[in-house]
Amino acid sequence: MSNFINPASWPLILAVFIFVILTPKEIVDGRTISNVLNKAIIKTIKVDKDEIIDCYDIYKQLSLNHPSFHNHTIQMRPSIYPKNIKLDNMGTLQLTQTWHKYGTCPHGTIPIRRNIGKYYHSTLSHKHHRSKPSYYKKPNTLQPNGIRDGHEYAVIKVRGNFLGAQAKINLWNPFVETPEGLSVSQIWVVAGDHDDLNSIEAGWEVHPPRYGDYQTRFFILWTTDTYKNYCINLECPGFVQTSSDVSLGCNFTEMSTFNGNQKDATFSIYKDQNSGNWWIQIQGIPVGYYPSSLFTQLAKTAVDVEFGGEIYDEKYKERHTTTQMGNGHFPSEGVFGISSFFNHVQVIDENNKAKDPEDVETYVSNRNCYDLKVDEKHTNGYGFYYGGPGYNNNCP
Numbered sequence: 001m002s003n004f005i006n007p008a009s010w011p012l013i014l015a016v017f018i019f020v021i022l023t024p025k026e027i028v029d030g031r032t033i034s035n036v037l038n039k040a041i042i043k044t045i046k047v048d049k050d051e052i053i054d055c056y057d058i059y060k061q062l063s064l065n066h067p068s069f070h071n072h073t074i075q076m077r078p079s080i081y082p083k084n085i086k087l088d089n090m091g092t093l094q095l096t097q098t099w100h101k102y103g104t105c106p107h108g109t110i111p112i113r114r115n116i117g118k119y120y121h122s123t124l125s126h127k128h129h130r131s132k133p134s135y136y137k138k139p140n141t142l143q144p145n146g147i148r149d150g151h152e153y154a155v156i157k158v159r160g161n162f163l164g165a166q167a168k169i170n171l172w173n174p175f176v177e178t179p180e181g182l183s184v185s186q187i188w189v190v191a192g193d194h195d196d197l198n199s200i201e202a203g204w205e206v207h208p209p210r211y212g213d214y215q216t217r218f219f220i221l222w223t224t225d226t227y228k229n230y231c232i233n234l235e236c237p238g239f240v241q242t243s244s245d246v247s248l249g250c251n252f253t254e255m256s257t258f259n260g261n262q263k264d265a266t267f268s269i270y271k272d273q274n275s276g277n278w279w280i281q282i283q284g285i286p287v288g289y290y291p292s293s294l295f296t297q298l299a300k301t302a303v304d305v306e307f308g309g310e311i312y313d314e315k316y317k318e319r320h321t322t323t324q325m326g327n328g329h330f331p332s333e334g335v336f337g338i339s340s341f342f343n344h345v346q347v348i349d350e351n352n353k354a355k356d357p358e359d360v361e362t363y364v365s366n367r368n369c370y371d372l373k374v375d376e377k378h379t380n381g382y383g384f385y386y387g388g389p390g391y392n393n394n395c396p
């Protein structure tokens with residue numbers, strides 16, 4: 001077949017071109033969007049001058065506008081829940097997100113955080129630069145100790161065949177040293193390796209280049225090509241959001257304090273066996289799902305589930321960064337209230353049963369900078385303490 005455009009179609013191409021340049025556009029989320037998409041916003045909730053939530057018509061969300069989602073019927077709720085999953089013990093937060101105090105999104109809409117353009121612009125363009133190391137990586141057990149690339153980990157890892165994972169994660173606001181830094185506490189649900197590592201991730205992060213501030217925010221991520229391309233929250237098509245209550249990229253109402261009140265939230269990732277969709281839940285609330293069709297390896301089960309902390313900072317080139325992991329304290333300094341924790345850690349097996357992880361491996365990239373210690377007492381289900389301050393006498 002010829003690749004040349006039939007001259008008879010030129011008037012049509014010209015008409016489309018004129019339509020595209022003449023259609024009124026507006027800047028929302030720092031992107032140019034057409035008024036058509038703008039009409040998708042049913043209501044706007046103003047938290048403060050830097051934080052605005054738009055309630056989008058659920059059927060007009062970005063994912064559904066993507067060609068690969070043609071004829072996609074939204075699955076409004078999971079058809080099946082994992083057995084034995086701890087839904088009763090949902091952490092200490094009643095109101096999970098700050099914007100709830102200022103309004104609610106109507107039924108049939110989803111809350112989307114608007115980016116006000118407070119980004120560090122230079123950094124934002126870096127982020128898309130392929131030659132830079134990716135901000136996100138899976139803990140790499142092959143990374144030899146002592147060789148720094150700016151990423152550090154303190155995680156546990158479980159191998160097998162899984163339909164998901166869940167954990168209650170302590171909420172902290174770790175110090176991040178540079179505007180390019182990152183401190184994450186999260187769950188990874190992974191299959192594949194080399195060039196087609198598939199990963200679905202959920203947890204909290206402090207990531208100034210993305211949010212323009214140093215707050216602790218709820219985030220999700222997916223990749224199918226070992227992070228060459230990855231997508232956070234609703235920044236590109238993929239995740240289909242169903243919840244009108246939970247907004248991705250938003251902060252929490254309360255944080256833990258050292259030696260004081262501890263706050264935590266339960267994060268879950270699991271595959272609905274009937275639809276194949278990978279659901280994300282926070283505090284027992286289904287937020288939405290990644291359709292199975294997005295994935296290659298994760299179209300089936302996950303083979304690797306990891307829990308813990310990661311930091312990334314460029315400061316490592318001069319000396320180790322002071323960017324904190326967890327709450328910046330080592331597990332050796334103390335337990336609950338002193339060191340950051342994960343507890344009620346569960347994996348969901350092939351039979352859709354939630355259970356404590358078995359044959360757990362630990363991976364810590366540099367124990368002198370950030371560490372991890374399993375809570376052998378199992379006081380709150382399977383759990384561990386993790387984190388650290390980064391730069392110190394033993395971590396130069």
Ligand SMILES: *[C@@H]1O[C@H](CO)[C@@H](O)[C@H](O)[C@H]1NC(C)=O
Nearest residue numbers: 066067068069070071072073
């Ligand atoms: C969507 O549905 C219509 C009507 O059932 C069908 O003709 C079309 O091929 C479908 N499109 C895709 C991309 O599946």
Ligand SMILES: *[C@@H]1O[C@H](CO)[C@@H](O)[C@H](O)[C@H]1NC(C)=O
Nearest residue numbers: 047051098251252253254255
């Ligand atoms: C969450 O964000 C709001 C608005 O930006 C801010 O006023 C509040 O202090 C933040 N909450 C926490 C716990 O950081």
